[in-house]
Amino acid sequence: MSKIPGSVVDDCRIISIERHPHRQGTLTVAQNSGTLPFDLRRIYYIYDIPANSERGGHAHIEQESLVMAVGGSFDVTVSDGGKTKKFTLNRPYEGLYIPAGIWRHIDNFSSGSIVLVLASTDFSEDDYIRNFEDFVTAKAQK
Ligand code: TYD
Numbered sequence: 001m002s003k004i005p006g007s008v009v010d011d012c013r014i015i016s017i018e019r020h021p022h023r024q025g026t027l028t029v030a031q032n033s034g035t036l037p038f039d040l041r042r043i044y045y046i047y048d049i050p051a052n053s054e055r056g057g058h059a060h061i062e063q064e065s066l067v068m069a070v071g072g073s074f075d076v077t078v079s080d081g082g083k084t085k086k087f088t089l090n091r092p093y094e095g096l097y098i099p100a101g102i103w104r105h106i107d108n109f110s111s112g113s114i115v116l117v118l119a120s121t122d123f124s125e126d127d128y129i130r131n132f133e134d135f136v137t138a139k140a141q142k
Contacts, residue, residue, distance in 0.1 A: 004061050004129070005101035006142035009083045012098050015066060019093045028093045030066070030118055037097055038064040038120040045070070046115040055115065056104040059129045064120040066095035067104070072113025079103040081139030103135050 017035055020027040032039050046055060056076070067076055073090035080102055087096050088108075095118070098104055106115065121127065129135045 004059070004135075004138045004142070005099065006139075007099040007101040008080045009078050009085045009102065012078050012085065012087070012096060012102060014087065015095050015097050017068075017093045017095060026093075030095075036066060036118065040118050041121050042119045042123065044117050044119070046117075047071075047113075049109045049113055049115075051109070051111070053107070053109055055106040057130065057132075059103045059135050060100050060121075060127050061129065062100050062121055062127050064100055065098045065104075066118040067098060067106070068092065068095040068116040068118070070114045070116045072110035073108075074106055074110065074113050074115065075108040077105045077107075079105075079135075081136040101139070103129075103132065 015035070015037070017028050017030050020029070030036055030040070067089065069089035070092045073088060075086055075088050076096050077084060077086045078098060089096060129138065
């Protein structure tokens with residue numbers, strides 16, 4: 001866990017994704033060249049989310065992410081072990097960039113919301129820190 005990066009909450013930022021509006025619907029595209037601050041390796045999405053659910057509750061050691069509300073809305077709270085910041089996501093053409101080494105907690109889901117995550121790495125449980133106290137301790141050692 002000593003490998004955790006010394007990233008801070010202020011490194012998190014909203015990124016606007018390329019939009020192609022049309023009378024019959026809008027198309028949005030994310031691609032490695034230009035849009036994303038990392039090379040895309042994997043996507044996953046979360047749906048059928050019951051009311052009052054809480055997701056996230058972890059940090060990654062290597063994985064960078066772009067978290068998007070492609071349907072509905074929800075709040076993403078990020079922490080670097082010191083500072084905390086809450087972002088409300090509700091536009092399918094915007095994503096929250098979360099660098100490695102940042103704690104994330106997602107809640108306040110609207111009905112029918114869909115969380116799309118663009119990720120920089122393959123899935124590995126070894127890349128997770130799932131205990132907040134361990135996370136704070138690791139960040140304090142940076
Ligand atoms: P997790 O990342 O904890 O979800 P969230 O951050 O949204 O709360 O993942 C939930 C479960 O799904 C966990 O058992 C690991 C598994 N999982 C995979 O098998 N592959 C994946 O790519 C992801 C993201 C999760």
